[in-house]
Amino acid sequence: MTGEILRQERLDERIHQLVLPSGLTISVLPRPGFTKTYATFAAHYGSIDNAFKVPDETRRVAVPDGIAHFLEHKMFEKADGGDVFDDFGRYGASSNAYTDYTSTTFLFSTTENVEENLEILLDFVQRPYFTEDNVNKEKGIIEQEIRMYLDMPGDRLHSNLMRALYQKNPVRIDVAGSVESIRTISPEDLYLCHRTFYHPSNMQVFVTGGVEAERILDQIVANQAQRPRAFQAPIERIYPEEPIGIAQARIEQEMPVAAPLFMMGYKEERTGFSGSALLRREMVANLMWNALVGHSSEFFSRLYEKGLINDRFQAHYSCGLTFGFSAIGGETPDPKRLEAELVEGLDKIPLTASDLERLKRRELGEYVSLFQNLEELAYVYNQLTFRGTNLFEVPEVIQSIRLEDIEGFRKDHLRAAARAVSVIFPKKVGT
């Protein structure tokens, strides 16, 4: 077991960290004064991990789209017919789970019985129970979840953009999969994915709130001692090679919305960054977008005053170990003109050192605020850890960014050949 305490003196924050022989990473970030305790148990396993080599075998498999999310749903069912929600309910916690491109997270939030609830969390995530029957029943529920997303214009806008940008990378597929793909999921598929990706060496526990670090660490160590697992080497994930260039220049769809929704994306042609380098690239990208089209930019004001955007217009860069992209857009009465203005303006807008200094201040402020929103804190902590870096590096990385970095990234990133557009047009609303 190796343990250490990471510190951030200015904020008076520390993270107590421990890695067990099984490979499980445990982190506790006490937030004295908080009534609530928030805990996550997360697997470095998301919707893009749909092909892999089975550990300790030579077999390589491809599994149905949407299976990571399906598996997340199914973990809540127990062998005795009971439901994990009831176990948490008994001890007053509210529990939930979510899946994204690269991770699956189980969580609870409680103001009492921390020990009992933590025990439930640690146990249920490592205790799968799937039958033909209970798997089939879940298909109806997830189908309704998928249909709910199909009616969300913002969700469609993003999903279509991903299909336009990417030719092969599975980020082009919706996290929940499709109504058709989930119908083919079997209990065997689920057991295989659970065995592979929910191995402790591919997971981490994060606990924050009004807790004592030592007690939490001791409890988790004792819990895990009941089910000792051998260390598992890193999983060999099989991702198709993403060709240079986008899949298609634009995807348009009609939906019952009031006004068009527009989103333009730029795909990263250079991937493979990890750890601090990836964190730095992400911060550079987001500082660039804030400087170019953030609410304090002249460009934003110009577009707003012309009536082309509203204040929900935004630009954001997202990345993982195998992908990175920017998405810029929002509601607009005139997608064509907005696109033309953006394409015309983005690589010409002057960036100044004083803009950068102001925006760095803002990033720093947002970083400090993160520590009082426990849900978001856990999300960011988990993401950064899976990518091989840690939360406390953020302020130094922000400070180290110079104007040349931003200019360099702009040249590299804003290429016409890496750009695609997604538009939702209004369809006449029935009566």
Added chain:
Amino acid sequence: MDKTGQGFVGQFHNGEGWYCYPTQQFKTILIQAFWVNPLKAETASRAAIIPHILRRACHQWPTTVAMERRLEDLYGASFRAEVGKVGDQQMLSFQFEAVNGKFLPEHPDMLQQGIDFLREVLYRPLIADQNFDRDIFDQEKEILGRQIQALINDKGQYALNRLVATMAQGQGFGINRLGTLEATRNLSLDGLHEYYEEIRNSRPMVWFVVGDVDPEAVKRVFDHDPAMGRTRAALPSIPRFVAKNQGKVVVERQAVQQGKVNLGYFTGITAQDQDYPALVMYAGILGGFPHSKLFIHVREEASLAYYCYARLDGALGLMVIGAGIEFDDYDAATAIIHQQVDLMRQGEISDEEMAFTLSALSNEIMAESDSPSQIIGRQLEHLLVGGGLSGRDLIDALGRVTREDIQRVATKVSLDTTYFLTSDHNDSQPGEGGHAK
């Protein structure tokens, strides 16, 4: 300065006041000001555009760029100006949040900076020819109109709004917080500045501060507030919901992939009533949590929905049930919902349901104290509803609720309106399941 039960100190007299919640728990300081305006069809859009205009420019920062840069200089302080609704009251809200100076280089005094910022925005708007800037007005009028039209984009919220509007039948709470598209298109700059002054000077006004601040310092700030010390309207009492529909069913068709069924109920009980804790337990057991009857029977057992919830409006005394379903499952889903509501009337409630719901509600209520905006929201609601329990007192009262109390409350709950948003390609009509029981 008075102490309130829930950790606030402050005062409220003659329609105006301030409350401060000193705590070392948070790394930010949150300051929020509200003007309370009666929600009326004639004025809703006129009032709704005011926060939109004020957040664009003010005397000291006469452009939006200047204002946004000021916020960034304050280490990314956030500022929101928006319109909400509680019962039949329109809430014009102005929120400033920034990192407490003690965590920042040079330790700026964020309480003072935040107050100065908000006062500038609220009290000293950009004025030309004794009115707001015409360009800003025109732009914001256009944006507000589009915002109203865009309410149709979020189908779950849209269905809920339509249900509530149908239930209101002329009662003030049914009016959209932003007013109507028509009223927005008819807005004129003439007299708008006077209307702003009327709201600023005569409507109830309340300020909240949450963070590591000295209440004495906060008091000194508000003792010298340029807008305090006027004759303002007293806080209104919010009229309860009166049921008028007796089981009406409304069906609307759009090109959607999923049906949304929403049912609205009359309860006759609001947050200030003795029976309110029993009603909170009732709604929790029925549909507040994953262990609740609706979630278990509609989702887990019948696989008809991904979500199915029951939610209370404590100011009005109404309850809403909502679910997203397959178009053809309307009868099946509403039959289960009616059956579960009936079981509540018959007192079919297990000890486990009572215990789990109490713990879950207690968890929710306790956790409110970890969120600055929820702390303010609770105190505001307390002021507007004119009393009622919150925090530990509410948890204690929930703990005293008996099965008989819940059953008594259950018999008062009656279905008012069913609203179903369905596909324009689906011909099936709601059958028996849509009728009142």
